[in-house]
Amino acid sequence: MQATDRTRLRTQAVRRVSIVTTASSDTPAKKILMMGGTRFIGVYLARLLVKAGHEVTLFTRGKTPVTQKIASETDQEYAEYSSKVKHIQGDRQDFDGMKSKIASAGFEIVYDINGREAVEVEPIIDAIPSLKQYIYCSSAGVYLKSDLLPHFEVDATDPKSRHKGKLDTEALLQSKGVPWTSIRPVYIYGPLNYNPVEEWFFHRLKAGRPIPIPNSGLQITQLGHVKDLADAFVRVLDNPTAFGQVYNISGAKYVTFAGIARACAKAGGFPTPELVHYNPKDFDFGKKKSFPLRDQHFFTSIEKAKNDLGWSPKYGLVDGLTDSYNLDFGLGTFRKAADFSTDDMILEKLGIKVAVPA
Amino acid sequence: MALSLQFAVSTPRQASLEISKLTPGYIASSLSLRSPSASSLHSLGTSSGIAGAVKKSSRRWRAAKTVAMAAAANEVSNRKVLIVNTNSGGHAVIGFWLAKDLVAAGHEVTVMTVGEESSDKMKKPPFSRFSELRDLGVSTVWGDPKDVGAAVGGKSFHAVLDNNGKDLDAVKPVVDWAKSQGVEQFLFISSAGIYKTSDEPPHVEGDPVKVDAGHVGVEDYISKSAFKFWSSFRPQYMTGSGNNKDCEEWFFDRIVRDKPVPIPSPGIQVTNIAHVSDLSSMITLAIGKPSASNATIFNAVSDRAVTFDGLVRLCARAAAKEAKIVHYDAKALGIDAKKAFPFRNMHFYAEPRAAKEKLGWTSSTNLSEALKERYEEYIKIGRDKKDIKFEIDDTILSKVG
Numbered sequence: 001m002q003a004t005d006r007t008r009l010r011t012q013a014v015r016r017v018s019i020v021t022t023a024s025s026d027t028p029a030k031k032i033l034m035m036g037g038t039r040f041i042g043v044y045l046a047r048l049l050v051k052a053g054h055e056v057t058l059f060t061r062g063k064t065p066v067t068q069k070i071a072s073e074t075d076q077e078y079a080e081y082s083s084k085v086k087h088i089q090g091d092r093q094d095f096d097g098m099k100s101k102i103a104s105a106g107f108e109i110v111y112d113i114n115g116r117e118a119v120e121v122e123p124i125i126d127a128i129p130s131l132k133q134y135i136y137c138s139s140a141g142v143y144l145k146s147d148l149l150p151h152f153e154v155d156a157t158d159p160k161s162r163h164k165g166k167l168d169t170e171a172l173l174q175s176k177g178v179p180w181t182s183i184r185p186v187y188i189y190g191p192l193n194y195n196p197v198e199e200w201f202f203h204r205l206k207a208g209r210p211i212p213i214p215n216s217g218l219q220i221t222q223l224g225h226v227k228d229l230a231d232a233f234v235r236v237l238d239n240p241t242a243f244g245q246v247y248n249i250s251g252a253k254y255v256t257f258a259g260i261a262r263a264c265a266k267a268g269g270f271p272t273p274e275l276v277h278y279n280p281k282d283f284d285f286g287k288k289k290s291f292p293l294r295d296q297h298f299f300t301s302i303e304k305a306k307n308d309l310g311w312s313p314k315y316g317l318v319d320g321l322t323d324s325y326n327l328d329f330g331l332g333t334f335r336k337a338a339d340f341s342t343d344d345m346i347l348e349k350l351g352i353k354v355a356v357p358a
Numbered sequence: 359m360a361l362s363l364q365f366a367v368s369t370p371r372q373a374s375l376e377i378s379k380l381t382p383g384y385i386a387s388s389l390s391l392r393s394p395s396a397s398s399l400h401s402l403g404t405s406s407g408i409a410g411a412v413k414k415s416s417r418r419w420r421a422a423k424t425v426a427m428a429a430a431a432n433e434v435s436n437r438k439v440l441i442v443n444t445n446s447g448g449h450a451v452i453g454f455w456l457a458k459d460l461v462a463a464g465h466e467v468t469v470m471t472v473g474e475e476s477s478d479k480m481k482k483p484p485f486s487r488f489s490e491l492r493d494l495g496v497s498t499v500w501g502d503p504k505d506v507g508a509a510v511g512g513k514s515f516h517a518v519l520d521n522n523g524k525d526l527d528a529v530k531p532v533v534d535w536a537k538s539q540g541v542e543q544f545l546f547i548s549s550a551g552i553y554k555t556s557d558e559p560p561h562v563e564g565d566p567v568k569v570d571a572g573h574v575g576v577e578d579y580i581s582k583s584a585f586k587f588w589s590s591f592r593p594q595y596m597t598g599s600g601n602n603k604d605c606e607e608w609f610f611d612r613i614v615r616d617k618p619v620p621i622p623s624p625g626i627q628v629t630n631i632a633h634v635s636d637l638s639s640m641i642t643l644a645i646g647k648p649s650a651s652n653a654t655i656f657n658a659v660s661d662r663a664v665t666f667d668g669l670v671r672l673c674a675r676a677a678a679k680e681a682k683i684v685h686y687d688a689k690a691l692g693i694d695a696k697k698a699f700p701f702r703n704m705h706f707y708a709e710p711r712a713a714k715e716k717l718g719w720t721s722s723t724n725l726s727e728a729l730k731e732r733y734e735e736y737i738k739i740g741r742d743k744k745d746i747k748f749e750i751d752d753t754i755l756s757k758v759g
Contacts (some may be wrong), residue, residue, distance in 0.1 A: 087594070147668025148725065216624040218705060220559055256705070259557025297626060297665070303714065317558060 026236045028134075029053045029204060033107040035092060035124070036114035037085075039062040040192050041137065044230035045074070045111065050084050052234070054109075054321035057086040059102065071191060071327040092120055099127035102183070108132045109237060118168040125176050133243070133349045134173055134180040135236055138166040140300050142184065149220075150254070150301040153184070153246045153281050170246065179243040183229070186250040186300055187293065189227035189320065192326035194335045197223065198321055200292040201264035202329040203338035209272040209354055212346045217258035223234055224250035225315035233310040242308065248300035251320070252313045256294065260317075267321035268330055278346045290342040372639045396750045398581040405407035416588040432646040437465045437516040437543075439645060442503060442532055445473045445485070447545055449593065450602035454491070455638035459473050461494045463642050468497040470509045472522050475500045484600035504531045507539075517543040517587075517645050524549070526579055533583055543587035543648050544580055545641065548573040550657055550708040551628075552593040556659030559628070560663070561708035563592075577655065587648035591641060594708060595701065597728050598634035599735060605631065607734050607741065608700045609673035612751070613681045614742045622695050623685040625667035628707045629712035632660035633723040640710070643717045650716050657708040666701070676729035684758055691757045696748045 001194060036042045037058035047058045052059075058066060067082040069075070090101045092285035107128050115121050116137060118167055131336040157167050173180035189197045204211050232249045236242040255263065259277055265273050280290060305311050315323065347354060420742065440462055443453035457467045469491060480486065488498050501509025503522060518536045523529035529546065536544055540735040552571040553561040567574050577590045597605045610618045637658045644651035664672065667683055674681035688695040688703060713719040736742065 148662045148664055150663070216626065218624060218626055219465055220628065220705070253558040253562070254560065255558045262557055297628070301661070303711075 003110060007185045015308050017027045017110050020312055026051070027054075029055060029237065030108045031106055031122075032056045032111060033088075033102060033105070033128070034058050034113060036112075038066060038068075040190075040194055040234075041188065041226055042111070043070060043192060043202045044190075044227055045113070046085055046232055048234050049075075049111075050081055050299045055086070056084075057088055057107070059088045059090060059092065059107065061091055062087075062089045062225040066191065071138050071331070083206070090126075095119075095123040099123050103127045104318050106130055107150075110137065111135045111137075112234065113137045115169060117165040118172040121169050125173075125178055126295060129358055131173070132179050134176075134178050135173050135233065136169060136173060136180065136235075137165045137168060138182045138184045138246065140184040140250070142167045142170075142296070143300070145179045145296060149191070150222075150250065150299045153304050174244070175240045179240075181239075181242040181244075182246040183233060183236070184246055184248050185224055185229055186222040186248070187224065187225050187228050188229055190324050193226065193324065193328070196292050196323050197327055198264055198267075199334055199336065201261055202268060202325065204343070205268055205270040205273060207338065207340070209340065209343065210276045210347065210352065211261045211326060213257050213261065213291065214276055214291050215277065217256060217261075217275060219257045219293075219295060220235055220254045220297045220299055221260075221293055222250045222254045222314065223260070223317060223320070225320040227267070227323075228311075228313040228315055228320075231314070232309065232311045235311050235352060239309070245304075245308065247309070248302050249305055249311075250300055250302055250313075251315070251317060252302065253317065254299040255317055257291075260293075263317045263321055264319050264325075269323045274352060276346065276352060279348060280347065283342075283345060285342050285345065286337070288342050290346065291356055296300075296312040334352070359656055364516040366722060367369065372722050382685050385557065425490060432463075433649055434516075435464050435647060437645055439465050440506075440510060440513075440515040440523050441466050441467065441469045441520045442506065442518065443469055443471045445471050445477065445479045446482075446602055448596060448601075448605075449521055451484050451598055451600050451634050452547060452593070452594060452637050452641075453519075454487070454520075454600045455598065455634045456519070456641050457491050457633070458494060459638040459642040460645065461496060463646060465645065466495075467498075468492075468499060468510060468513060468515070468663050470499050470506065472503055472584050473500060482602055484602060485602055500621045503528060506532055506535045511562055514539060515541055516547065517541065517648075518569050519545040519547070519641065521547040521558050521578075523576065523691040525533065526575045528578045530579065533580055537583055538583065541585065541647065543589075543657055544583070545588070545644065546580055546586045546590045547658070548577055548590045548592045548655075550594045551660065551702075552592070554710065555704065559705055563712040565655055565677045579655065587652040589644050590655045591637065591644075591652075592655065592708065593658040594632065594706065596632055596637065597615075597725075597732055598636045599731070601634070605700065606669075606673055606729055607736060610677060610733060610736050610741070611680075612748070613670075613677050613679050614736075615746075616679075617748060617751065618682040618684045618755060618758070619670050620684050620686055620698065620751050620758075621666045622688045622703045625683060625685050626665050627701075627703065628663035628705050629669075629701050629722075630659045630663055630707050631669070632658070632711075632721070633728045636710075636721050636723050639722065640713050640717065643713075643719050647717060654712055654716055656712045656717075657707050657710045658713075660725070661710055661714075661721040662723070662725065663707045664725060666699075672726055672729050675726065676697045676733040684755060685755050686758050687719045691754065693750070693754055693757075699755060739756060 023179050032054050034042055034046055034056060037046045040062050066087045069078040088101050090098050092098050099203060109132060112125060142157045143151040143163055143311050144158040186198050229249050261275055280329050441453045441456060444450050453469055457469050460467045491498055499509045518541050520529050520532045550561060552567040552573050554566045554568055580588050595605055640658055670681050670683050
């Protein structure tokens with residue numbers, strides 16, 4: 001990050017923090033609309049918000065049950081949560097329908113966990129004139145690939161990225177005049193993860209299979225526990241320091257691809273895994289992905305969030321993966337069944353035999 | 359090219375909104391550049407880095423920043439500081455820049471260089487430029503770390519920095535002398551090379567270190583010597599004017615002669631190249647804030663990693679030339695990577711988190727800018743015309759085929 005602006009922002013950030021910091025536990029109860037909230041991030045976030053005394057309404061299509069008991073809560077906790085959290089059923093792609101459903105509820109805060117395109121967000125803002133803050137789950141995928149890392153919030157973004165919709169949404173939020181905050185996670189992991197990050201590794205470790213890693217395995221990335229992410233989302237609520245700001249949220253340390261495999265092994269009590277390195281260019285995997293992470297360095301600095309929000313990740317990588325294993329993948333649950341077809345292609349070409357357990 | 363990006367900012371929120379607008383496209387339209395690619399704009403530093411290039415020369419800006427930071431933050435002022443400086447190697451340049459920053463911050467500085475003033479080593483930078491220090495009122499003396507007292511005469515100091523020794527043999531005499539003189543604050547230039555390798559970069563302060571490393575023994579000894587204040591600084595690689603050891607020159611040597619640049623595979627290894635002013639500003643802050651810096655180890659580095667391949671690209675842009683990277687497997691080809699390449703052939707990346715958290719320090723390294731300045735100096739002293747033998751490169755290239 002370049003000096004002039006960072007120093008300026010840092011000086012001003014210090015000033016901002018000294019003017020006002022509102023921890024959410026001191027925040028008066030708010031009427032919150034959450035887009036999503038039934039699959040992963042929102043499951044934890046909604047619980048934190050309800051516990052803090054806010055009135056939370058989840059807007060979902062209803063495909064997934066509105067509430068489900070999760071492994072880390074007691075029956076009592078679940079009963080409290082499920083009795084308090086509210087639900088509006090609807091399709092956020094049906095803009096007019098959605099607007100009519102959310103318009104007169106007096107929502108003050110929107111947590112948009114599953115928005116992808118700017119066109120999906122504008123109707124929500126237009127429908128809620130009383131809106132005090134729009135909090136958006138964006139993605140660190142918006143950053144332009146760089147030789148200088150980590151990515152800081154002020155770094156160049158990539159208008160051609162797969163996450164262009166997130167960028168457009170951030171630009172829209174800026175243009176609408178409503179106070180907004182955008183959170184840019186890197187790779188999120190934790191119990192209930194439906195993106196095969198840790199699941200991919202756990203499948204192979206459980207099967208006693210070697211783990212195929214593209215190229216050197218020195219690619220550096222960053223995993224962030226979903227509970228730390230939820231905590232960050234709570235800290236920006238009604239926090240003027242966070243108005244108009246974007247925050248990278250992820251783990252305190254980065255990790256190499258090879259390191260993730262070893263960390264997952266430690267988390268699940270598996271022996272040190274055999275890693276097999278291959279060049280993806282030597283293969284045609286068709287539509288299948290041979291590895292769950294993008295084949296490049298991809299990591300961010302979280303110091304802005306630490307400074308502005310007083311937030312810091314509670315989970316180290318092995319601790320966090322252990323939590324995920326103990327509460328989810330180690331219990332035998334998974335989202336996608338194991339598919340070793342690309343692994344087998346790789347191993348065959350490299351002449352490596354897999355010992356099939358009896 | 360003089361770049362000027364100005365926007366009216368009256369509130370912090372406006373500042374951050376303006377900064378967040380600085381996408382390559384926005385900058386391109388503001389500057390009316392001819393369809394720059396996102397990557398070429400990014401090569402000027404990050405998008406907001408272009409604002410950093412506004413008007414001021416980076417050197418003047420760095421000096422001003424150091425003074426401002428020191429003045430705003432001081433617990434103490436007008437300290438008498440002794441720098442015991444090595445007479446060669448990558449760390450030599452630290453003392454040179456630090457002396458200047460300390461003077462700018464209002465302190466009184468003595469630099470004791472190890473050895474003799476008449477030594478041939480003194481013909482190389484930064485020593486060849488010590489008149490610049492004397493012009494600022496810095497006292498330059500020469501002597502033996504085993505007898506610092508003799509070199510500095512009867513002078514007393516508030517703070518002593520050892521920027522010389524790598525082990526207890528070399529540093530203990532300096533520590534013991536300082537203790538006997540009632541020196542309040544002892545500072546040491548250690549090395550980030552002592553961190554144990556890890557799956558989880560970066561190296562942060564507190565991470566496990568190699569217990570047998572000489573620098574570790576020194577840090578330990580200093581921490582137990584009951585100084586009122588002590589700090590240790592762990593650098594990686596540095597660039598900057600007055601450097602005693604080549605850094606980026608290795609890359610310029612090849613690029614300017616249109617030679618391929620052999621890089622140990624895979625080329626994505628990350629390292630940290632700081633402008634030496636990042637170290638001098640950090641240590642100056644530590645001296646001005648002894649309580650804040652006390653009993654603390656600081657990674658003395660910039661806050662960005664650069665890949666080996668990325669460094670080639672940045673050096674090529676600094677030289678306004680194309681570079682051809684050739685990757686090679688050092689082990690497989692029987693090449694000693696230590697001799698073939700100037701940086702450790704592995705991820706070696708520390709971050710300066712303690713300095714930011716405890717001293718309110720910020721990094722000012724702009725590697726693109728720094729390399730451009732260094733390239734100008736490289737050409738100015740005629741290094742592009744120097745006759746260099748590229749024996750190891752030739753071996754590598756013939757083996758790669």
